[in-house]
Amino acid sequence: MAKEYKEKSAYKKRPSNDEDSYDSKYNDMDDAMDEGKGRGRKFSGGNKKKSCRFMSGEEDTANLTYKNPKFLSTFMTEHGKIVSRRITGNCAMVQRKLALEIKRARNLALLGFIGIGPNSN
Amino acid sequence: MAKKLAGYETTFITRVDQTEDQLKTLKDRLFAIVKDYKGEIIHQEDWGKRKFAYPIVKEVRGQYTHFVYTGTSDLIAELERNLRLNEQTLRFMTICLAKEFDKDTYMKELGTGTPLKREERMEVTPAPGAAPAAAAV
Numbered sequence: 001m002a003k004e005y006k007e008k009s010a011y012k013k014r015p016s017n018d019e020d021s022y023d024s025k026y027n028d029m030d031d032a033m034d035e036g037k038g039r040g041r042k043f044s045g046g047n048k049k050k051s052c053r054f055m056s057g058e059e060d061t062a063n064l065t066y067k068n069p070k071f072l073s074t075f076m077t078e079h080g081k082i083v084s085r086r087i088t089g090n091c092a093m094v095q096r097k098l099a100l101e102i103k104r105a106r107n108l109a110l111l112g113f114i115g116i117g118p119n120s121n
Numbered sequence: 122m123a124k125k126l127a128g129y130e131t132t133f134i135t136r137v138d139q140t141e142d143q144l145k146t147l148k149d150r151l152f153a154i155v156k157d158y159k160g161e162i163i164h165q166e167d168w169g170k171r172k173f174a175y176p177i178v179k180e181v182r183g184q185y186t187h188f189v190y191t192g193t194s195d196l197i198a199e200l201e202r203n204l205r206l207n208e209q210t211l212r213f214m215t216i217c218l219a220k221e222f223d224k225d226t227y228m229k230e231l232g233t234g235t236p237l238k239r240e241e242r243m244e245v246t247p248a249p250g251a252a253p254a255a256a257a258v
Contacts, residue, residue: 062230067187104214104216106174107212107214108132108134108185108212108214109134109173109174109175109177109183109212110171110174111174112174112175113174113175114175115174116174117174118171118172118173118174
């Protein structure tokens with residue numbers, strides 16, 4: 001058994017503290033993630049457990065229509081860009097629907113392509 | 122049993138200097154077309170006059186109308202042709218809601234819609250005489 005782990009780690013060329021233990025494989029993965037230290041910590045944001053506010057019931061998915069430009073504009077920057085899901089915490093399905101509805105509203109001049117809407121300065 | 126028709130919704134924008142009669146004739150014509158193609162108008166809304174987020178054909182404000190209907194696919198082409206020909210319409214958008222549209226579920230969802238929706242939609246912008254907001258960019 002010990003030999004198998006050694007061979008695996010040798011093939012993948014990961015640094016490991018204790019090559020014989022079962023935990024070494026998971027230690028290796030943690031080390032590999034921390035390798036990009038500067039980059040990883042810059043972009044993580046610390047919101048690893050943020051849940052989608054629509055799926056958890058805080059907000060109603062029925063509000064996600066192009067007919068609610070004010071509500072949709074809360075997911076846009078002041079320059080009119082759609083905020084990424086990494087920051088808002090939306091789940092993938094909701095983010096896709098949100099993007100679709102924002103684009104529909106943009107075409108109907110309810111939201112802007114540059115800037116949020118009619119009341120943006 | 123009759124097969125359920127698909128449900129669509131169309132939103133179109135007309136010029137503000139249009140009279141109410143002109144808008145009414147346009148709407149009547151569109152609704153007559155829907156009936157000709159054996160469709161049904163389910164819901165109709167006037168969103169009123171709104172300020173655009175960006176100028177369309179150098180116009181800053183427009184009048185929004187929205188209606189929901191069932192029908193076949195060739196109905197859409199006819200409706201859009203009529204909207205395109207009309208000189209007063211600036212823009213239109215048709216969305217397919219469901220391939221097999223159920224009127225009852227839609228009306229239920231309408232009724233339970235949050236009041237915020239309706240308030241936001243009927244946004245009456247101040248007349249152009251008042252000091253306009255700073256232009257974007």
